[in-house]
Amino acid sequence: MSTGRPEILFPLFGALSGLKGIGPKTAVTLAQIGIEAPRDVLYTLPHSVVDRRLRDTVQGAELPGILTVEVEIGQHRPARTKGGAYRVMVEDAQTAFQIVFFHARGDYVSKLLPFGARRIVSGKVEFFDGMAQMVHPDHVLLPDEAETLPEFEPVYPLTAGVTQKTMVKAATDALSRAPDLAEWADLELVKREGWPSWRAALSEAHAPQGLRALSLDSPAKRRLAYDELLAHQLTLALARAQKRAKPGIASPGNGRLRRKVLAALSYKPTQAQMRSIDEITDDMADARRMNRLLQGDVGSGKTLVAFMALLTAVEAGGQGVMMAPTEILARQHLEGLQPLAEDAGVVLELLTGRDKGSERKAKLAALARGDIQILVGTHAVFQKDVEFSDLRLAIIDEQHRFGVRQRLELGRKGLAVDVLVMTATPIPRSLALAQYGDMDVSVLDEKPPGRTPVKTALLSNENMDVVVDRLRQAVAEGRQAYWVCPLVEESEVLDLTAAEDRFKRLRAALGDDVVGLVHGQMPHAEKDAAMARFVAGKTGVLVSTTVIEVGVNVPNASIMVIERAETFGLAQLHQLRGRVGRGSAASTCLLLYQPPLNETGLKRLTTLRETEDGFRISEVDLEMRGAGDVLGTAQSGLPRFRIADLERQASLMAIAQDDARKLLQDDPTLKSDRGQAARVLLYLMKQDQAIQLISVG
Numbered sequence: 001m002s003t004g005r006p007e008i009l010f011p012l013f014g015a016l017s018g019l020k021g022i023g024p025k026t027a028v029t030l031a032q033i034g035i036e037a038p039r040d041v042l043y044t045l046p047h048s049v050v051d052r053r054l055r056d057t058v059q060g061a062e063l064p065g066i067l068t069v070e071v072e073i074g075q076h077r078p079a080r081t082k083g084g085a086y087r088v089m090v091e092d093a094q095t096a097f098q099i100v101f102f103h104a105r106g107d108y109v110s111k112l113l114p115f116g117a118r119r120i121v122s123g124k125v126e127f128f129d130g131m132a133q134m135v136h137p138d139h140v141l142l143p144d145e146a147e148t149l150p151e152f153e154p155v156y157p158l159t160a161g162v163t164q165k166t167m168v169k170a171a172t173d174a175l176s177r178a179p180d181l182a183e184w185a186d187l188e189l190v191k192r193e194g195w196p197s198w199r200a201a202l203s204e205a206h207a208p209q210g211l212r213a214l215s216l217d218s219p220a221k222r223r224l225a226y227d228e229l230l231a232h233q234l235t236l237a238l239a240r241a242q243k244r245a246k247p248g249i250a251s252p253g254n255g256r257l258r259r260k261v262l263a264a265l266s267y268k269p270t271q272a273q274m275r276s277i278d279e280i281t282d283d284m285a286d287a288r289r290m291n292r293l294l295q296g297d298v299g300s301g302k303t304l305v306a307f308m309a310l311l312t313a314v315e316a317g318g319q320g321v322m323m324a325p326t327e328i329l330a331r332q333h334l335e336g337l338q339p340l341a342e343d344a345g346v347v348l349e350l351l352t353g354r355d356k357g358s359e360r361k362a363k364l365a366a367l368a369r370g371d372i373q374i375l376v377g378t379h380a381v382f383q384k385d386v387e388f389s390d391l392r393l394a395i396i397d398e399q400h401r402f403g404v405r406q407r408l409e410l411g412r413k414g415l416a417v418d419v420l421v422m423t424a425t426p427i428p429r430s431l432a433l434a435q436y437g438d439m440d441v442s443v444l445d446e447k448p449p450g451r452t453p454v455k456t457a458l459l460s461n462e463n464m465d466v467v468v469d470r471l472r473q474a475v476a477e478g479r480q481a482y483w484v485c486p487l488v489e490e491s492e493v494l495d496l497t498a499a500e501d502r503f504k505r506l507r508a509a510l511g512d513d514v515v516g517l518v519h520g521q522m523p524h525a526e527k528d529a530a531m532a533r534f535v536a537g538k539t540g541v542l543v544s545t546t547v548i549e550v551g552v553n554v555p556n557a558s559i560m561v562i563e564r565a566e567t568f569g570l571a572q573l574h575q576l577r578g579r580v581g582r583g584s585a586a587s588t589c590l591l592l593y594q595p596p597l598n599e600t601g602l603k604r605l606t607t608l609r610e611t612e613d614g615f616r617i618s619e620v621d622l623e624m625r626g627a628g629d630v631l632g633t634a635q636s637g638l639p640r641f642r643i644a645d646l647e648r649q650a651s652l653m654a655i656a657q658d659d660a661r662k663l664l665q666d667d668p669t670l671k672s673d674r675g676q677a678a679r680v681l682l683y684l685m686k687q688d689q690a691i692q693l694i695s696v697g
């Protein structure tokens, strides 16, 4: 139950069974598909129309088709057998045809279609036995009733047990209850787009005048989609404003440490890295709390950006922490960053679940004293007893493994720190806006120079022997390869069997010393040892489950073999492939599939072969799977939009975000006329929880 719903919306949130045409039984049926109040009926739009426009004749029309004509009624030919066809000869302006009934009572038909009279009939006309016939007309009207038949009849998405007529009646009644609401959209925008008012848009959307009115681009539909997106973006903008309003700490760096590191680097940061570093350090210098997302494809160099942010925290006299999703990644960060930390003269330490006993105690003490300035680790860094002396910045690497829930938890810990979330999974802009609209976003849209593209090939697993032969050759030349084993029915145990099995076979084929194995269930020490041997080049081939998916960096590895590639998602394949092509050598990615490939499998694999652009890949992914799936519906927190289409209305989402942020900037408490209207919109869109985020005063 929500409190505070504006009275003007009451008629739309009453019982569904109060609507014309909807009895208690239908109400239950509709509730099962999420239609619980008149408001939901309003937001269940027809997805198609039937053209009922009156024409002169059925002659020349494309058959079968639904036609509406005025006819003169001729002879009746009652059925000769029980259940046979009862035929009525009729004539329109140009031709004769038949109207046919089955199981009809004669007196019913003669009353409906009296001999010699004129009627308007509408229904599906088809050819049968060389003659046009209309079986069981949908409508029969007197000629002077023609007006009562809408030219286009809406067709609603239905659930079993609910008829079109019921939906039309209910929608008509719900529309009659819809109040005139004050405009919440920016008036300039409404004018520029030629949008009808909310109420008029709904009326139009429920009475589409032809197929074009069904299009997402029709002004009415666009307006309604915008409303949904605006409500969503307002919620996010309110969440953002609330977070930013919380007191934070200004951490202005002086550049001292950063300059040292940049001077010692063997490369120059890309433009995109510089831009992102500036955006982040500007946020950190501000007393408001930073809540920023750093989005960058695999290999775009997020680590350096993160480290510069951590150094800024240290320059400002505080500490920084970076949390990675896995032990392997945390260790890798340590190894990659330790030399840079030394350049800067900063103390960097690792803390993971494996730290135990006195060693852990010592680390915690050093941290609490401020002797450790930068902490890298797994979830362990946020355990209860971990205390910092002066924490300024928390970085969460590889956000996708954490999910939105953990992100919120971090906030709930009440840390007054700046937060930077990093994700290596490029997502289309519309989705980024939908999911991270409460954050500010920096994008690394440029890759460091000097990379050779990865050559990607598709190969049937019938060619396994050839692959193994080539691998032997490559290893002999000093190259290294990953071999990723298939996902078997979402089960780690089965994954494991597949990986172990492949491990044995490859050992037999290539030699025991050449092949290593890592998987998620291995004891830590063994996993580290296997990784270390691979990093050191001692093993040539590393067989694994998808544990290597995220972030692992072994520049000398230049071959990626993915077995049963068709069972992986596009984003995952892209991540996996991102493990190679990190050095100067030309790299190869072999996608092994089990024939026959189905259509979506083929599309995924060929997309991957054709491009390495993570954003492009994410767009195809979105096209193929839909928004909820791309983000992982369960944890995405993404609302299910009824009208807006994230795949096709990305620009509208961007407009909605700008508008929402601007509206809140001008009117943080939503008190102005437009602000009040926006509150009504939030209730209308069932975003009641957002209202609580509106700051008081």
Ligand code: ADP
Pocket: 267, 268, 269, 270, 273, 296, 297, 298, 299, 300, 301, 302, 303, 304, 424, 448, 449, 551, 553, 582
């Ligand atoms: P990701 O964004 O996937 O986390 P990393 O930060 O791991 O990428 O960077 C990938 C590799 O690119 C690392 O070896 C890193 O040292 C290197 N690198 C980062 N920035 C640059 C740059 N501007 N020029 C050249 N190499 C870079």
Ligand code: MG
Pocket: 302, 303, 424, 551
């Ligand atoms: Mg990384």
